[in-house]
Amino acid sequence: MTLNTVKNKYYYIASAILMIALAIVSLYVGKYPLSMEKLLSGDDLQWRVFLTLRLSRTVVGIIGGFALGAAGFVFQTVFRNALASPDIIGVSSGASAGAAAGILFLSGSLAITLSSFAGALGAVVIALFLSSLDKSGKNSTIVLAGIAVHSLAQTFLMCLKLTADPERELASIEYWIMGSLSGISLHAIGGNMLLCLVSLLVLLLLHRQIILLSTEEDEARLLGVNVAKLRLVVLLLATVVTSSIVSLTGLISFVGLLAPHGARLITKDNKVGTVILSGLLGGILLCGADILAKTISYTELPVS
Secondary structure (H helix, E strand, O other), X not given: OOHHHHHXXXXXXXXXXXXXXXHHHHHHOOOOOOOHHHHHOOOHHHHHHHHHHHHHHHHHHHHHHHHHHHHHHHHHHHHOOOOOOHHHHOHHHHHHHHHHHHHHHOOOHHXXXXXXXXXXXXXXXXXXXXXXXXXXXXXXXXXXXXXXXXXXXXXXXXXXXXXXXXXXXXXXXXXXXXXOOOOOOOOOOHHHHHHHHHHHHHHHHOHHHHHHHOOOHHHHHHOXXXXXXXXXXXXXXXXXXXHHHHHHHOOOOHHHHHHHHHHHHHHOOOOHHHHHHXXXXXXXXXXXXXXXXXXXXXXXXXXX
């Protein structure tokens, strides 16, 4: 066991402890103060706030941050680009357009969540379909297709904003785009969390193949990798992971970009531990940002 491996283990443990500590703080911090003494005494109002507001928010902060950090690592590895993030193939713009459509034409938070998820997934499917028309199978083709889909989704979003009621619907669209963990119900996150965790587990199991995608395509093919099919599966899984979180929280783009960089700076490699550390740092970033959003101002700030 090398010295670097031993150091990395300490980093993993320290990151996990910090993430858990922030989760505990997040449960108690907010406009309505909670105390362990009152919770243990069975105070009804304290328990209702804890279960309906704080617990769901903390769960999404930790799991969502972990998922966005790990998905960011996957996107950067597959595209061999340090600036790559879920935005690169239209996830965020598709989710925004879908959420705006849900706010205008549907009712209820669940409908908006589903509409946002469908928009994100639809944008990526269109981008991958457009890239498949170029038989060269290069990463640059997917990026160009993603840029085109992003522009179309942004145009659609602008059109929806023009038709929205300025006092009610437009404000809701803008607030959703800012990204926030407030208003997330414990009853509404079950399906999203399950889908996110299953897709994330499959990505972790495919880690070795994902690392092969970071090599030159000719090298990967010589090693027996079907680059086009594997890349398609990996990108769709990473999109599902991202979409399941973003459809709940709105746009939170900084986690998927920053967490993988921090993990690589610490571990100095691209092994399976790096993607796990990316997730831990993502959980720390999102949960920490949410704590600040709840505490640094009289009014709650969007987490982004």
